Amino acid sequence: MNQEMKEHVKQALKQGKRLDGRALDEIRPIKIQTGIISTAEGSAKVKFGDAEVLAGVKMALEKPYPDTPEDGVLMVNAELLPLSSPEFEAGPPSIESIETARVIDRGIRESKTIDTKGLCLEKGEKVWSVAVDIVPLNFDGNLIDMGGLAAIAAIKTARYPTLNEDGSVDYHKRSENKLELANVPIPITVCKLGDLFIVDPTEQEEKAVDTRLTITTLDENTICALQKGGDVPLKVEDVQKMVELAFKSAGEIRKILAEVN
Amino acid sequence: MGELIAKERTIVVPGQVIAKGMDFLPSNGTYRKGEDVIANRLGMLNVEGKVLKTTQISGRYIPQQGDTIIGKVEDILMSGWRLDINSPYSAVLPLKDASFDYIAKGADLTKYFRLEDFAVAKITNVTSQNLVDITVKGPGLKRLRGGRIIKVSPHKVPRIIGKKGSMVSMMKKATDCKIIVGQNGLVWLEGEPGMEAITVQAIKKIEREAHISGLTDRVKKFLEEKTGKTINLEELQNTNNNHNTEEGETQ
Numbered sequence: 001m002n003q004e005m006k007e008h009v010k011q012a013l014k015q016g017k018r019l020d021g022r023a024l025d026e027i028r029p030i031k032i033q034t035g036i037i038s039t040a041e042g043s044a045k046v047k048f049g050d051a052e053v054l055a056g057v058k059m060a061l062e063k064p065y066p067d068t069p070e071d072g073v074l075m076v077n078a079e080l081l082p083l084s085s086p087e088f089e090a091g092p093p094s095i096e097s098i099e100t101a102r103v104i105d106r107g108i109r110e111s112k113t114i115d116t117k118g119l120c121l122e123k124g125e126k127v128w129s130v131a132v133d134i135v136p137l138n139f140d141g142n143l144i145d146m147g148g149l150a151a152i153a154a155i156k157t158a159r160y161p162t163l164n165e166d167g168s169v170d171y172h173k174r175s176e177n178k179l180e181l182a183n184v185p186i187p188i189t190v191c192k193l194g195d196l197f198i199v200d201p202t203e204q205e206e207k208a209v210d211t212r213l214t215i216t217t218l219d220e221n222t223i224c225a226l227q228k229g230g231d232v233p234l235k236v237e238d239v240q241k242m243v244e245l246a247f248k249s250a251g252e253i254r255k256i257l258a259e260v261n
Numbered sequence: 262m263g264e265l266i267a268k269e270r271t272i273v274v275p276g277q278v279i280a281k282g283m284d285f286l287p288s289n290g291t292y293r294k295g296e297d298v299i300a301n302r303l304g305m306l307n308v309e310g311k312v313l314k315t316t317q318i319s320g321r322y323i324p325q326q327g328d329t330i331i332g333k334v335e336d337i338l339m340s341g342w343r344l345d346i347n348s349p350y351s352a353v354l355p356l357k358d359a360s361f362d363y364i365a366k367g368a369d370l371t372k373y374f375r376l377e378d379f380a381v382a383k384i385t386n387v388t389s390q391n392l393v394d395i396t397v398k399g400p401g402l403k404r405l406r407g408g409r410i411i412k413v414s415p416h417k418v419p420r421i422i423g424k425k426g427s428m429v430s431m432m433k434k435a436t437d438c439k440i441i442v443g444q445n446g447l448v449w450l451e452g453e454p455g456m457e458a459i460t461v462q463a464i465k466k467i468e469r470e471a472h473i474s475g476l477t478d479r480v481k482k483f484l485e486e487k488t489g490k491t492i493n494l495e496e497l498q499n500t501n502n503n504h505n506t507e508e509g510e511t512q
Contacts, residue, residue, distance in 0.1 A: 002333075002377040008409050012454035019409060021458030 009208035013196055019204060020049075025245055027200040027252060032149070032260050034157040041174065042158025044260075046150040048200060051140035052084075055150035056133050057158040059179075061169050064120070064127040072119020073129035076105035078147055085139035085203070096143070103227045104134065104148045107185040107216035111224040114155070115182060126167075128160070130179070141203040144214050144227075148187035149253060153260050155179055185224055186253050187216040188246035192234065197241055199249045213239065215246035269308045272318070273300040279313055290315030322348040322415035322445040324393045326384050329402070331410065331443035332395065334378045342374050344382070347412065347445045350391045354382065358396035379405040379449065381441055401441075408439070408451030411461055413468050415446035420471040421464055427494075428467065428477065435484040435492055436460045459487045 012019055022028070028049030037043035042057035064071060078101035080088040088094070108114065119128040132154065134147040162173040191201045191209040201209060211230030218224050223243065228234065234242075263284025267273050279291060280298045287293045290302040291313050300306075304315030324330075324346065332344030332352055341355040356364050360373050374380065381402050382395040397403060413421060422429050422442055429440055438452030438460045450460055463480055470476055481492050 002379070004378075004405075004407050005409060008407055008451075012457070015454050017454035017458070019454070019458065019461075021455065021462070 005204065006208045009204055010193060013193055013198065013205075013208075018198070018202075020202065022200075024196060024198045025249065027249060030149075030253065030256050032153050032256060034153055034260055040154075040158075041161060042154040042156070042179075044150045044153035044157065045137070046146050046153065048142060048146055049140070050138060051142070051146065051202075052137040053143065053146040053150045054135050054137050055147065055154040057151075057154045057179075058131045058133070059158065059160060060129050060131070060171075061121070061126055061163075062129045063125060066124075068116075069124035070120050070127075071116040072114075072127040073131075074105070074109060074114055074116060075129065075131045076101050076108065076134070076151065077131070078104070078134040078143075080139070080143075081135050081137070084136040088139070099227070099229070100143050100147055101134065103144050103187065103214055103216075103225065104132075104151055106225040106227070107148055107187050108132075108151065108155070111183045111185040111216070111218055113152075113181050113183045113185055115180060118180060130155070130158075139203065141201045141206045142189060144187050145189050145200065148185070148216070149257065152181075152184060152186070153257060156181060156184075156257075156260060183218045183224070184254060184257065185216045185218055186250040186257070187214050187225070188249045188253075189214045190242040190245050192230075192232070192238060192242070197238075197245055199245055213242050215243055217247055217250045220247060220251065265308065267300075267306050269306055271306055272303070273306050273315055274303055275301050279306060284311060286312050288312045288314045290317065317416055319414070319416065322346070324348055324350055324352065324384055324387050324391070324445075326387050328384045328444040329381065330384060330395070330445040331379055331381055331405070331441065331447035331449055332445075333410075334374045334376055334380070337370050337374075337376065342370070344380070344395065346393065346395075347415070347443075347447055348393075350393050352382070352384070352393035352395045354380070354395050354397065358385070358394075358398055361398065374404060379410055379447075381405060381443065381449070405441070405449050408449050409457070411448050411450070411464065413446050413448055413464060415444065417468045417471045418442060418444055418446060420476065421448070421467050423477065428480065431477070431481060431492060431494070432460055432463055432484065435488050435490055436463075456488070459484070462487070 031047040033045045036045055037056050040056035041059045045054050078097045080097045082088045082090050132151045158179050159174045160177045162170040162175045189212050191198050191212045193209040210232035214227040216225035263282025265280045267279045277300045278297045279300055282296055285298050287298045290304050291298050291300050298313050300315055302315055304317045307314040330346050332346040334342050335345045336343040341353055344352045346352045380397050382397050383399055385396050386394040433440055436456040436459055438450050438456055441449040
C-alpha cells in the first residue's frame with residue numbers, strides 16, 4: 001500500500017479517529033441474512049457495512065476416515081474470490097485464505113460446537129460430513145470475523161437432507177432436523193497499532209497496523225481459540241486488553257446472532 | 262421531414278433509434294445509420310437544436326485533452342512513468358513533464374515518483390489510439406503527499422464540483438479539508454480526521470443524490486448538521502471568483 005496512505009491511517013488512529021469516522025472499538029453495522037442459497041443445507045450472508053461475506057454449509061453422507069470411524073467430518077474452506085477485491089487472484093489458495101479457513105475451523109472444532117460423534121450413522125461406514133465454504137463477495141478487511149460469523153449463522157440454520165428408508169439421501173428435500181450446536185464460537189480480531197487497539201479493521205487499516213490477535217470466544221468468559229498475526233510482539237498486558245475488547249465485541253455480535261434462526 | 266422519436270432528457274440505450282431523417286445531426290454518443298440517428302452509449306438524451314447528444318450516466322472515465330485528473334504510478338519506464346488513471350487506458354508521464362529539474366540520463370526516477378504515488382496531472386494529449394500523455398507541470402499540478410484518495414463515479418464529478426466550484430468550496434469551508442477532485446473520479450482529501458470522514462459522507466451523498474434537485478441545499482443542511490457550523494452560501498459565491506479552483510472544468 002501507498003506508504004503515505006498508511007501514515008495517514010496511523011495519524012488518524014493516533015487522534016482516536018478512524019478513516020470512516022468510527023470509534024476504535026466500534027464494529028461496522030452488521031446485517032445477517034440466512035437461507036439465501038437454495039441448494040445448500042444452510043447458508044448465510046453477513047454484511048459489515050458495505051463488506052460482504054457468504055457462507056454455505058453442504059451436508060453429505062460419506063464414509064468416515066479410518067482413524068476416526070465414529071466421527072463425522074467437519075471441513076471449513078475459504079476461497080478469496082478475485083471478484084471481491086482487486087488484490088485477490090485466481091489460482092492455488094493463498095496464505096490468507098488458508099489462514100482464514102483454519103482459524104474459523106479451529107474456533108468451531110475446538111469449541112466442540114458440532115458433536116462429531118452425533119454425525120455418525122453407522123460406525124466405520126456412514127457418517128455425515130459437514131462442509132462449510134466461505135467466500136467474500138465484497139472484501140473490505142476483517143475476513144476472519146465476518147467469515148466466522150457467516151459460518152456459524154449458516155451452521156445454525158442448516159437442516160439435514162432427507163434420509164430415505166433404503167439409506168439413500170434426497171438432497172432436494174430437506175428434513176426438519178437441525179444440526180445441534182453446543183456453543184456459539186465468535187471470532188474477534190483485535191489489531192494493535194502503537195498503544196492503540198482496534199476491532200473490525202478495514203482493508204486499509206489491516207495494512208497499517210503492527211499486529212493482530214484473533215480471539216474466538218464462546219461466552220462472557222471462555223476463550224476457545226487464538227491466532228496471532230503480524231511481526232510485532234505482544235506484551236501480557238496487551239493480550240489482556242485485547243481479550244477484554246474481544247469479549248465486549250463478541251457480546252454485541254452474539255446479540256445480533258441470537259435473532260437469527 | 263425529420264422526426265424525433267426518443268424524448269429529450271430520457272434515458273437511451275445503445276442501438277435505440279433516437280431520430281429519423283436528415284434534419285438531425287449525430288454528436289457525442291450517437292451516430293447516423295442510413296437516415297436514422299442511433300445511440301451508441303447508455304445515457305441521457307440532450308437535444309440542442311438539430312444536434313443530438315447523450316450525456317453518459319455510467320461507465321469508466323474516457324480521457325480527454327485538458328482534463329485535470331488524479332493518477333497512481335503503476336510502473337516506472339525507461340524515460341517516464343505509467344499512471345493508472347481509473348480508465349481503460351493508462352497515461353504516460355514523460356520525463357520532461359515530470360519536473361522542472363534537469364533529469365540526467367539513467368538517473369534514479371524514484372526520486373521524483375515512486376510506485377503507488379498519487380499525482381494531480383493534466384492531460385496534454387490523447388491520440389486516436391488512446392495513448393494518453395500527461396504533465397505535472399502547471400498551476401495546481403503536483404505529487405500528492407498525505408491525505409487519502411476516494412473513488413466516485415466520473416459522471417458525478419460535475420455535481421461534486423458544483424457550479425463554478427460552489428459545492429467543493431462549500432465542503433472546504435465547512436470541514437476545513439483540502440479537496441482536489443480529478444475529472445476521472447478520484448478525489449483526494451486531507452484534513453482533521455473527524456472532518457475528513459464527514460467530507461467523505463458528504464461526497465457519497467452527492468454521488469447518491471446527484472439527480473435529485475435541491476442538492477446544494479440538502480448538502481448544506483447535512484454539513485451544517487454534522488459540523489455544527491452555519492454556512493453562508495452568498496459569502497461563498499463572492500469568494501469563489503478569486504478562489505484557486507484546482508478542479509478543472511465545471512458544469
